Amino acid sequence: MQRYSSALLQPWADSARKIGLTDIAFTDHDRYHTGIDFDEIERLRERNPDMRIRAGIELDNDPIHSAAGRKWIEKHWDKLDFVLGSVHFLDRADQMFDSVPDGAVQFDGHDVDAIYADYFRRVREMAATGLVDCLAHLDLIKIHGHRPQAEIGGIVYETLDFVRGRDLAIELSTAGWRKPVNELYPGDPIVDLAIAKGIPFTVASDAHSHAQLGENFPRLAQKMTAFGVREVCIFEKHKRVMRAVGTESLL
Numbered sequence: 401m402q403r404y405s406s407a408l409l410q411p412w413a414d415s416a417r418k419i420g421l422t423d424i425a426f427t428d429h430d431r432y433h434t435g436i437d438f439d440e441i442e443r444l445r446e447r448n449p450d451m452r453i454r455a456g457i458e459l460d461n462d463p464i465h466s467a468a469g470r471k472w473i474e475k476h477w478d479k480l481d482f483v484l485g486s487v488h489f490l491d492r493a494d495q496m497f498d499s500v501p502d503g504a505v506q507f508d509g510h511d512v513d514a515i516y517a518d519y520f521r522r523v524r525e526m527a528a529t530g531l532v533d534c535l536a537h538l539d540l541i542k543i544h545g546h547r548p549q550a551e552i553g554g555i556v557y558e559t560l561d562f563v564r565g566r567d568l569a570i571e572l573s574t575a576g577w578r579k580p581v582n583e584l585y586p587g588d589p590i591v592d593l594a595i596a597k598g599i600p601f602t603v604a605s606d607a608h609s610h611a612q613l614g615e616n617f618p619r620l621a622q623k624m625t626a627f628g629v630r631e632v633c634i635f636e637k638h639k640r641v642m643r644a645v646g647t648e649s650l651l
């Protein structure tokens with residue numbers, strides 16, 4: 401855990417400016433919530449008036465830490481612009497299945513179809529918490545390259561219906577391109593289905609250092625053009641605002 405300070409945060413604003421991003425959100429994992437300092441975010445906003453800086457967090461299903469994370473989110477809901485929901489844990493409490501490469505052992509000897517079904521059930525549980533605005537890396541379960549044998553369209557369809565019913569957004573995240581699966585989160589069929597259902601998208605790089613901020617955004621912009629996605633959303637105090645792609649230099 402790193403405590404928020406101007407030395408920690410300013411490089412993020414500098415990196416964003418360098419690549420033409422005018423609107424960014426901090427979304428640390430909830431297990432690091434004790435490091436988040438809203439006063440430091442406010443000072444960062446004051447020092448960088450040319451930029452919109454959103455206070456967010458990523459709530460996951462960590463069986464050990466996320467109970468405290470949920471409490472913290474409830475307590476600070478009004479100060480947060482944006483809460484991402486995600487699933488990083490299957491049956492093992494001590495290891496995220498998406499640790500690279502170690503998490504891949506959680507698939508050994510298991511039926512990949514059953515793992516996919518279990519994963520998307522957990523995604524729906526996260527969507528049902530009422531504590532999230534948007535779901536992160538919706539098909540993270542593919543990270544190590546495991547693909548289902550059976551048609552999983554039904555499970556995905558049901559999950560996206562659930563997301564739509566809760567009026568949540570989903571991420572288009574370039575992080576998948578730097579993982580073994582080497583594919584956008586989510587994959588093309590899910591993006592198509594989400595468009596058909598009218599689910600709004602955010603754009604994300606899931607940067608774990610300021611150097612990764614906006615990674616592969618030009619490539620994502622090309623893909624969005626191919627999909628016909630012309631709007632993305634941003635959140636301000638959990639209120640969703642649609643922005644035309646390009647006009648706000650989001651990409």
Ligand SMILES: [Zn+2]
Pocket residue numbers: 458486488536537
């Ligand atoms: Zn995540």
